Amino acid sequence: YNGIAISKNDKEFVVAFDNFVNGRLQSAANTGKALATIHRYLQSQALKVCVSYIRQLAINYHKGYYDERNEMAAKRAAMMYDTLIYGNEIYDPEYNELKS
Template identity: 45%
Template sequence: MDYSKLSGATISERDKAFAQEFANFVNGSMCSPDQTGRELTKAHRYLQQQMFKVFLGFMKQLAHNYQQGRYDDRNEWASRLSAEAYQRLIECDLIFDPEFPTSKYYNNVQTYDNAVGGSLERLSSLFPGRQGKGSDLPCHLCARWSAVVHP
């Protein structure tokens, strides 16, 4: 399998070089994932936000790969954990991804899409939690996360 073409998205040469350098760092130079993660939190808060977006992009891709069976024994734990966490973030209305296969919105989007002949103009009517009312952040996220991390 050619993992470099897995996402199908176009990526800049700089982003590609960073991803390769990070993979090299993790593969041979990193002493501790916990200490490295802790060190990243010392960056400027705006940069923390941007780094977290990279993390979420990585988690999203692993979650989609898991749902499509694109994993093996070497990354099954990371892929399954990503899929479970990503699903929970969707359920809590913290992330919107109608294309995630087991999303609570997935069936509604497909049904709505078919009912109106492919138009998604009023898609937001299907997502009452996404219309400025805030989200139910607690929604037992900690309990679910704990069960996934510590089976």
């Protein structure tokens, strides 16, 4: 989040999530299942965050902003986001231009 215009609340979430994933996460699958039980409106909002994260990893992949530690995550994110783009689920001309 360095160099990114981000609110204090959003930054606090990023730091908390970073700390959670870096040592406190015990099961990504179970955490995902539990998140899917939050209020339905919040599920929609959480998915927006998830898709935005996938989009940024996909952009990083296409720009070569990854290393061997996160190459698989970046590559898979690009594959997922491309599927949404090509399936006309998301309209993102900026991303399409990046890939040209």
